Amino acid sequence: MFATATRNFVEEVDHGGLLIPVSSLNDTIALLTVVVKRKRFWFWQRPKYIPTDFTLNDILTGDTPIQPGVIELDFIKYNGTFGDNISGTVDAKFPLSGVSLEGKDSSKLQSSFGSLKKDEVDVQKLLRDSKERLLDMSHCLVQQTKEKHKQSFGIVKERIVTTQPCSVIEEVQQGGQCGAGLSLCGPKTPKFSLKENGNLSKDSNVTMEIPIHTTIAYALIELEIKHDGRFGLCLMSDTRGGFEVDGPAKKGLSGASASENSHLTQELEGLSNHFQLLSALPANTKSALLKQITKVMEDRGAVSPLQSVLDQVCLDKRPALSDVTATESQKQSIQAILDLLEGSDQEGSRPVLTALHLVISAMDEMKSDCLAVLGTCCSLPVLEALELLVQCVSGEGELPLSGAGRAALTDDVYEKSQRLFASSNVSLKRDGDTVKTEIKQLPGHLPLVLCIAVRGLASLAG
Structure with missing residues (x-):
């Protein structure tokens, strides 16, 4: 529910932009949190983002932590309702069964995030403070990420945060008539009734309470990392980070085409x-x-x-x-x-x-x-x-x-x-x-x- 609600939120307010939806309430996303970006199996898949338990300061050499300048801004007040109503009749013939299904389904996901704020890192100050700093290349997180193919680092530069307790509510209603054997076609939870040539129904209403100060989306600055620990901040949206490699890097799978x-x-x-x-x-x-x-x-x-x-x-x-x-x-x-x-x-x-x-x-x-x-x-x-x-x-x-x-x-x-x-x-x-x-x-x-x-x-x- 939470992952679907945050994904819907990002699709509505920043489709095709830089915001990344938070997929789990267990993820702690603070400014300068280190996030591992992993490329996927197919070139057209969105990267997978894995928040870590470390911040940029944890993987830097030296004892002086970077103190980020933080800018707080009001974002938007957001209440979204997403759902569909489906009705129809289906007759299907399978090798092991014949099925006729008549019914009406409706589902609704209501996300009441209320007033949201945006926390931003002062990027100019971050550039100055990180100019002469080095990453600890012996740090276990750096070593494990570097060893794996297609992974890079990003740090959280902004996040969208709730300012009040809020909720995500999912309502599902299913009903209809079924004929013949329908052992694989029933609803997804034990809360249903089903008979051969009988009625099928399911209702569920689940509410998830979201606490104050919960991050629901964030954006990254990727890091371009040299062998000796020097690193640069990728400030342009079309600039990608990663670890310095020996020899020429492989080119992407998809090139330009005529149309x-x-x-x-x-x-x-x-x-x-x-x-x-x-x-x-x-x-x-x-x-x-x-x-x-x-x-x-x-x-x-x-x-x-x-x-x-x-x-x-x-x-x-x-x-x-x-x-x-x-x-x-x-x-x-x-x-x-x-x-x-x-x-x-x-x-x-x-x-x-x-x-x-x-x-x-x-x-x-x-x-x-x-x-x-x-x-x-x-x-x-x-x-x-x-x-x-x-x-x-x-x-x-x-x-x-x-x-x-x-x-x-x-x-x-x-x-x-x-x-x-x-x-x-x-x-x-x-x-x-x-x-x-x-x-x-x-x-x-x-x-x-x-x-x-x-x-x-x-x-x-x-």
């Missing part, structure tokens, strides 16, 4: 083998994976823990679910997916794991409203329509509404598609018998991650 459309085409073609691997899985495994992934998408907070677990598995580590920050129902969903992957354990299963990791990582990069809409699109006809639109976005930008296009893009599907693509900085417009797509200026990686998620889900549904 956003051709860029998308190149990236998706490079990933096509992953989608083919998912499509080639046995039908039973594909349908079970799709059901479990759909269940995870219904609970936005479950996507990030699943992505983190798959991170560990891809690194040949065995993650302990007891150490994962997630609810019991989320852990059950994650374990079900891991069990399915183990059940398909055979030669070549590692590439399948990487392919699924790709798709879940793309979902984790999506905006909350985009993921919520995508979660309602996991039937085969809708995914086929979305895949046609993905081909359109990454191709010529036009889809004739004839033949397969006309049959797939019903009014209801088109309306959902418009919302979905708009959340990813892509516009859809009907022009006579043609649907035209246009990628907005400075779209970031959102169009790419949407295309990856759609292609992945369609591979499992096909």
Whole structure:
């Protein structure tokens, strides 16, 4: 709840900016706190930020601490409500079961942070005070961070802090009618009633009280560190920090391209083998994976823990679910997916794991409203329509509404598609018998991650 609330806050007030949402109430974020920035598996993923228990002064040589000048400013008064209402009828045929589901779901997350303030470091004073200082390169935190690939240091230069006790409230209501066996399709907690050809209902209302002086978001200055401990502050937003390396540094994975459309085409073609691997899985495994992934998408907070677990598995580590920050129902969903992957354990299963990791990582990069809409699109006809639109976005930008296009893009599907693509900085417009797509200026990686998620889900549904 807290992580979702802070992520929504940053998306609303500083989308594409420098603010980083705090993901856990256990994180203590003060000015000059050292934060480890770790690059992720896929180039388009946002870095992972890991707050440490140390400040800049703790890893400096010498006995004289830096005293930062602090500027306090009123920020904004923030109360946000995010939610969706979903209704519809689904008929699905799977190898092991047939399901019909009729229902109405609604969820609401209300974040009442109240009046917020911003604490800022006086960067000019920090520059003067740190000019002749050295990092202690023998410090355990410096040694451990330097040894690991793709990690760097940042220090907290500003933070957004609550000024009064506040709350985050989550309300969920689910109701409907189910037919046939529905053992894998029920709600996510034991608080439900379910019968064959019966009714399904669930209501929950959870309130989290947030204490005063809680940091909900922060921004960093990255450090560029030399072998001898000298360091510089990266003051420009496009300047990246890191440790000095021996020999030339490797260049990034993504270069400039002629257009956003051709860029998308190149990236998706490079990933096509992953989608083919998912499509080639046995039908039973594909349908079970799709059901479990759909269940995870219904609970936005479950996507990030699943992505983190798959991170560990891809690194040949065995993650302990007891150490994962997630609810019991989320852990059950994650374990079900891991069990399915183990059940398909055979030669070549590692590439399948990487392919699924790709798709879940793309979902984790999506905006909350985009993921919520995508979660309602996991039937085969809708995914086929979305895949046609993905081909359109990454191709010529036009889809004739004839033949397969006309049959797939019903009014209801088109309306959902418009919302979905708009959340990813892509516009859809009907022009006579043609649907035209246009990628907005400075779209970031959102169009790419949407295309990856759609292609992945369609591979499992096909």
